[in-house]
Amino acid sequence: MMFIRATTFFLGVLATLFLGWAGLTLIPGIQIREVKPSSELKPYTEEQLRGRAIYIREGCIYCHSQQTRPEGFGADQLRNWGRPSLPGDYVYDKPHLLGTMRTGPDLFNIAARQPSEDWHLIHLYNPRALSPGSLMSPYPWLFKEEDVFSKEVYAATGERVVPVPKGFAPEDKVIIATQEALDLVAYLLSLNHTYPIKTEK
Amino acid sequence: MSPDGNPFNIDESPELSARVLSDISVSGPVLAFFTSAVVWLLIGTVFGLTASLKFNFPDWLASLPALTFGRVRPAHLNTIMYGWISLASAGCSIWLTVRLCRVEVRWRKLLYPSVFFWNLGVLYGTIAILIGDNRGLEWLEFPRGAALLIAVAFVCLSLSILRTFHARQVKHIYVSLWYILASVVWFPILYVIANLPFYSGVTQAAVNWWFAHNAITVWFTPIGLAAAYYFIPKVIGRPIYSYYLSLLGFWSFALFYNWNGIHHLVGGPLPTWLISVSIVASVLMFIPVTTVAINHHLTTVGHFGKLRYSPTLRFVVFGAMCYTAVSFQGSIEALRSFNEISHFTHYTIGHAHLGMYAFATMILFGAIYYTMPRLVKWEWPYPILIKYHFWLVAFGIALYVGSMTVGGILQGLYMNEASRPFIESVEVTKPYLLARSGAGVLILIGHLIFIYLFCLMILRRGPERKAPPWREKMEVVAP
Numbered sequence: 001m002m003f004i005r006a007t008t009f010f011l012g013v014l015a016t017l018f019l020g021w022a023g024l025t026l027i028p029g030i031q032i033r034e035v036k037p038s039s040e041l042k043p044y045t046e047e048q049l050r051g052r053a054i055y056i057r058e059g060c061i062y063c064h065s066q067q068t069r070p071e072g073f074g075a076d077q078l079r080n081w082g083r084p085s086l087p088g089d090y091v092y093d094k095p096h097l098l099g100t101m102r103t104g105p106d107l108f109n110i111a112a113r114q115p116s117e118d119w120h121l122i123h124l125y126n127p128r129a130l131s132p133g134s135l136m137s138p139y140p141w142l143f144k145e146e147d148v149f150s151k152e153v154y155a156a157t158g159e160r161v162v163p164v165p166k167g168f169a170p171e172d173k174v175i176i177a178t179q180e181a182l183d184l185v186a187y188l189l190s191l192n193h194t195y196p197i198k199t200e201k
Numbered sequence: 202m203s204p205d206g207n208p209f210n211i212d213e214s215p216e217l218s219a220r221v222l223s224d225i226s227v228s229g230p231v232l233a234f235f236t237s238a239v240v241w242l243l244i245g246t247v248f249g250l251t252a253s254l255k256f257n258f259p260d261w262l263a264s265l266p267a268l269t270f271g272r273v274r275p276a277h278l279n280t281i282m283y284g285w286i287s288l289a290s291a292g293c294s295i296w297l298t299v300r301l302c303r304v305e306v307r308w309r310k311l312l313y314p315s316v317f318f319w320n321l322g323v324l325y326g327t328i329a330i331l332i333g334d335n336r337g338l339e340w341l342e343f344p345r346g347a348a349l350l351i352a353v354a355f356v357c358l359s360l361s362i363l364r365t366f367h368a369r370q371v372k373h374i375y376v377s378l379w380y381i382l383a384s385v386v387w388f389p390i391l392y393v394i395a396n397l398p399f400y401s402g403v404t405q406a407a408v409n410w411w412f413a414h415n416a417i418t419v420w421f422t423p424i425g426l427a428a429a430y431y432f433i434p435k436v437i438g439r440p441i442y443s444y445y446l447s448l449l450g451f452w453s454f455a456l457f458y459n460w461n462g463i464h465h466l467v468g469g470p471l472p473t474w475l476i477s478v479s480i481v482a483s484v485l486m487f488i489p490v491t492t493v494a495i496n497h498h499l500t501t502v503g504h505f506g507k508l509r510y511s512p513t514l515r516f517v518v519f520g521a522m523c524y525t526a527v528s529f530q531g532s533i534e535a536l537r538s539f540n541e542i543s544h545f546t547h548y549t550i551g552h553a554h555l556g557m558y559a560f561a562t563m564i565l566f567g568a569i570y571y572t573m574p575r576l577v578k579w580e581w582p583y584p585i586l587i588k589y590h591f592w593l594v595a596f597g598i599a600l601y602v603g604s605m606t607v608g609g610i611l612q613g614l615y616m617n618e619a620s621r622p623f624i625e626s627v628e629v630t631k632p633y634l635l636a637r638s639g640a641g642v643l644i645l646i647g648h649l650i651f652i653y654l655f656c657l658m659i660l661r662r663g664p665e666r667k668a669p670p671w672r673e674k675m676e677v678v679a680p
Binding site for chain 2: 101
């Protein structure tokens with residue numbers, strides 16, 4: 001009867017795990033550590049970081065990627081979603097939000113394609129107000145619904161009134177963006193990595 | 202001697218009574234593992250169906266933040282992976298270990314804390330996700346506190362299994378035991394490394410997907426295979442086809458599967474060599490998978506008739522066949538030309554469910570059907586309900602995988618055609634997403650039947666039966 005000595009067995013088992021670990025994370029980690037931030041990449045502001053936390057909290061990652069594929073691999077380039085993303089574009093990302101799903105479009109350069117704050121606020125309040133056929137969840141808890149008669153009051157006190165199209169919000173209400181909605185949109189509007197990359201030779 | 206012996210009679214032979222003694226020694230902890238697993242199965246299924254319905258009716262329950270798609274979906278994944286599959290696999294692995302070592306369990310007092318901390322960790326983590334405390338990393342959404350509880354629980358299980366193995370009364374170590382022993386050493390190390398706080402940017406993406414795929418490599422798959430390697434020959438009553446094939450299968454599995462993770466990032470901003478290495482390793486998985494498939498199939502061949510009588514065999518053989526299918530599919534999915542279409546689509550979701558449901562979950566059902574009568578000394582009541590359970594979930598998962606596969610490929614093709622507006626890639630999936638919810642309903646009904654039967658077993662209720670369902674039938678059929 002074949003018999004593998006237990007110690008040899010466990011050493012072999014450990015070796016296979018650590019080989020994979022070293023090959024897939026340690027060596028690339030050392031290689032990538034030397035990567036410098038892309039020259040025009042800015043660290044996130046505090047507001048953008050708060051918005052990023054909401055992006056994570058609401059699970060945006062499960063439907064939106066943040067990585068653009070090179071020419072000849074998918075249609076990212078033909079759709080003008082921005083040049084292929086590089087490790088240097090992600091140095092301030094903790095946690096990374098590369099994503100693996102595109103139920104909705106890639107967001108790595110969403111600010112370049114859709115720079116309007118109004119658009120993003122309306123879209124978060126009710127995606128179907130702007131994208132008919134969309135499957136995206138609405139996020140009403142990022143907004144306040146207030147009585148219409150006080151509209152001027154809110155505008156005067158500096159509240160952000162969201163111009164939701166007729167039929168997509170209660171008739172007698174005015175939609176006010178909370179700080180969380182504004183933070184999230186600030187983060188989305190920071191997602192622009194279309195700056196050129198200087199190729200070093 | 203009957204392979205599926207009558208659990209009531211312990212005087213048949215000394216070997217059998219020793220086996221009953223080892224069964225009794227772990228019955229408490231294994232029951233605790235299984236019972237809590239079944240609770241998580243119900244919770245996880247409801248989360249899954251909710252997430253699916255959110256695609257069909259995006260404005261349904263839209264005012265409840267805790268039930269938004271982006272929170273329910275990770276809650277589904279984590280309750281199923283760390284709740285249902287992990288706890289059921291834990292119960293299964295400790296039970297198989299005492300059986301295969303022919304001893305009573307050692308360090309039994311570690312097992313109840315293991316069940317407790319495990320459940321506490323999953324509960325804490327799930328609530329955290331629902332109230333918005335998600336760490337933002339797929340498969341690692343649980344806060345570190347919850348991860349720590351699960352890691353401690355896992356180490357308790359590992360120590361008990363390793364100590365039991367050390368006290369073994371057998372010379373030959375059966376192949377199932379290799380997978381279990383490797384698994385209980387691998388997973389705690391993997392889980393701790395993946396939860397370290399040192400990573401950011403694309404390095405973190407590499408660690409993230411190394412972990413996520415390796416969780417399948419080193420925990421969910423090995424336990425499923427260990428169970429298949431045990432139950433198929435056990436129920437059929439003949440030895441595994443080839444010892445050498447299982448040896449080759451195990452070591453090639455260990456060697457290649459650990460390198461697969463980065464195929465989740467094909468086309469992404471990582472060094473090309475790294476992605477290529479993972480693609481090559483994914484293709485090399487053909488070797489262990491073919492080996493295991495041949496071994497299981499040639500053990501079963503000529504005995505397919507027994508599938509009709511043994512619920513255990515029916516679930517386990519279904520799972521083992523789906524293991525072959527899902528692994529070949531995974532290898533092909535890693536190829537750049539195919540990945541270009543399937544990446545970022547529902548195709549991947551179909552693949553994940555073929556693996557974690559049609560393979561892992563079905564085998565665990567089979568294992569629970571086999572084990573429970575030996576733990577509670579009560580036969581499964583109502584064999585007809587077991588049949589309903591099987592056909593509902595088998596048809597449900599086939600519909601699930603089928604609709605996600607077709608819908609996902611169409612989604613990918615539409616997405617890669619730049620002349621089509623992006624929304625068309627969403628619209629095209631809608632009928633398939635509706636079919637997926639239908640599949641989810643079938644699966645949920647199947648689970649409710651299973652849970653009803655499970656509760657009857659725990660309470661020892663229902664009509665009293667003297668022998669396993671298959672044996673009653675066999676006696677009628679055989680002259």
